[in-house]
Amino acid sequence: MSAAQLLERLPDVPPATLYRHLNALRQGGIITVADDPRPRATGERRPRGAVERRFALRAGAASLGPADLADATSEDHVRWFASFVASLLGAFGRYAASGTPDLVRDGVGYRQNVIQLSDAELASMAAALNAALMPFVANEPVEGRTPRLFATVLMPADPGSTGPSAGSAE
Numbered sequence: 001m002s003a004a005q006l007l008e009r010l011p012d013v014p015p016a017t018l019y020r021h022l023n024a025l026r027q028g029g030i031i032t033v034a035d036d037p038r039p040r041a042t043g044e045r046r047p048r049g050a051v052e053r054r055f056a057l058r059a060g061a062a063s064l065g066p067a068d069l070a071d072a073t074s075e076d077h078v079r080w081f082a083s084f085v086a087s088l089l090g091a092f093g094r095y096a097a098s099g100t101p102d103l104v105r106d107g108v109g110y111r112q113n114v115i116q117l118s119d120a121e122l123a124s125m126a127a128a129l130n131a132a133l134m135p136f137v138a139n140e141p142v143e144g145r146t147p148r149l150f151a152t153v154l155m156p157a158d159p160g161s162t163g164p165s166a167g168s169a170e
Contacts, residue, residue, distance in 0.1 A: 002054050009094075022055060030061045084151075091149055107148065114161040 001009075007018055025031045034056035064072075064080070072080075095101060095108070103109065117125065129152075139145060 002052050004052070006055075026055070029058060031055045032058050084153075088149075088151055114157045 003015075003018060003022060006022075007013070007015060010018065022031065026033075032055070034054040095106075101108070133150070141147065
């Protein structure tokens, strides 16, 4: 997306703040100027004389690696998780505010389940989920495809939790 497109989606963020953050993310290697899919085009264009850059998340930049996790404190983990949850809440809020949400039509769902797994079963489940999802993650944006957010959280449940929580929707 270009900075202008980001500003449309983040109306509460002052432009100077957005540009400062984009600069920091680019210098930190988190985002890059995106390649334009058109032949001989770059991620920069000049509408009305100004350079407009389209930014993209650098492959792998949204994931924490083993080194990041090894040095992380409990506070780091809580802060990262809070950012993750806030981004989900923001995305759902935008969806809900975009008109009349129809969860069935739009394929929207959220559910919380407690599942009982040994370490070996957890590893097997993770491998099966990855195998099932990866062909779809590789899909390129084309006519007829809608971008859909798929997020997961897996963590130990509180002792004594044995089943789905009340109030889940699918």
